[in-house]
Amino acid sequence: MKAAFLDFATLGSEKLDVTSLRDAVDDLNLFENTAANQVATRIAGCEFVFINKVRMTREIIESGDRLRFIGLTATGVDNVDLDAARENDIAVCNIRAYCTNSVVEHVFAVLLQLTHSIGLYNKSVRAGDWQRATDFCMLSFPLRELSAMTLGIVGYGELGRGVARIAEAFGMRVRIARRIGQEPVTGDERIALDDLLRECDAITLHCPLTDDTRGLIGERELKLMKPDAILVNTARGGLVDSAALVSALSGGEIAAAAIDVLSQEPPVNGDPLLDYDGGNLIVTPHIAWASVESRQNAIDEVVENVRSFLQGGDRNRVV
Numbered sequence: 001m002k003a004a005f006l007d008f009a010t011l012g013s014e015k016l017d018v019t020s021l022r023d024a025v026d027d028l029n030l031f032e033n034t035a036a037n038q039v040a041t042r043i044a045g046c047e048f049v050f051i052n053k054v055r056m057t058r059e060i061i062e063s064g065d066r067l068r069f070i071g072l073t074a075t076g077v078d079n080v081d082l083d084a085a086r087e088n089d090i091a092v093c094n095i096r097a098y099c100t101n102s103v104v105e106h107v108f109a110v111l112l113q114l115t116h117s118i119g120l121y122n123k124s125v126r127a128g129d130w131q132r133a134t135d136f137c138m139l140s141f142p143l144r145e146l147s148a149m150t151l152g153i154v155g156y157g158e159l160g161r162g163v164a165r166i167a168e169a170f171g172m173r174v175r176i177a178r179r180i181g182q183e184p185v186t187g188d189e190r191i192a193l194d195d196l197l198r199e200c201d202a203i204t205l206h207c208p209l210t211d212d213t214r215g216l217i218g219e220r221e222l223k224l225m226k227p228d229a230i231l232v233n234t235a236r237g238g239l240v241d242s243a244a245l246v247s248a249l250s251g252g253e254i255a256a257a258a259i260d261v262l263s264q265e266p267p268v269n270g271d272p273l274l275d276y277d278g279g280n281l282i283v284t285p286h287i288a289w290a291s292v293e294s295r296q297n298a299i300d301e302v303v304e305n306v307r308s309f310l311q312g313g314d315r316n317r318v319v
Helices: 019-025 036-043 058-063 082-087 100-115 118-126 158-169 193-199 219-224 242-250 292-310
Strands: 002-005 027-030 048-051 069-072 091-093 150-154 173-176 202-205 230-233 256-259 281-283
Touching (some): 019 027, 082 091, 091 292, 100 230, 100 292, 150 158
Parallel strands (some): 002 027, 002 048, 069 091, 150 173, 230 256, 256 281
8 A cells, every 4th residue: 555645744753653654554655845746746656645734636636546545634624625535535534632732731831921921021030130129029020820810712622622621720710602603502601702802811712714713803802802811822823813913912902912823824925923022922833733742643643544444434534
């Protein structure tokens, strides 16, 4: 069984064990990166193709003369033409719940960084401010306890539930947003997004990017938030209007934000958030998911999907 992994570098290939994947498919070619014009050549003769972000268009799928299986090392499947795969009887499998711990820890890492002003205090000490202080400690920047805060979660799937568990361990009150367009249900404590924005001290996004959620947090929504509120986005960049967020941060409409995702990645055409230099913004390069343990989990999950497929199963089948 011939197989190709087209963008292995997206998983930080130098730290991962792929022995079980090689064993599962017999003949595996690992490509660090694959340009769009190289895909058809590299999958020629392959029964199995593994990808993270490489696009599998209809044209590419139909060019795969022996292709039987497309395995994603991600949950999202928007880079695969699912209709073309279905019409050509090609299985498509994603992976799920592989990076929960990594994302959850990232959310609380940035919340603690912002609520305890750790970066600001570190910078101040290194600038010599403590040495010149008149008291034993410096209280130049805000210090807040998570236990005194209400956390709003938008998107209550695997990741949202993971965040809620740790928030409750910190003693935070947790509120969950209803899905866009969903009517209230008796006994369901989820609340409308507008109410969540008004009520919560910190808000973290874990919903998919769809037509309903694109631009979910814009100028209007940011104005609904508390002036001391914190926004965290580890989901998809398109959920948040970057220009509106910069305006809200610089104008004091909200206290701080931590952004791990942008609408374009890598942001070769720039982004307003990259030009903002205020100390109340943390921007990281889409790493919330990417602990070495999560990346190994991704490989292991793909292996289990392949084994299931070969045994006639449908584990994590999208098509």
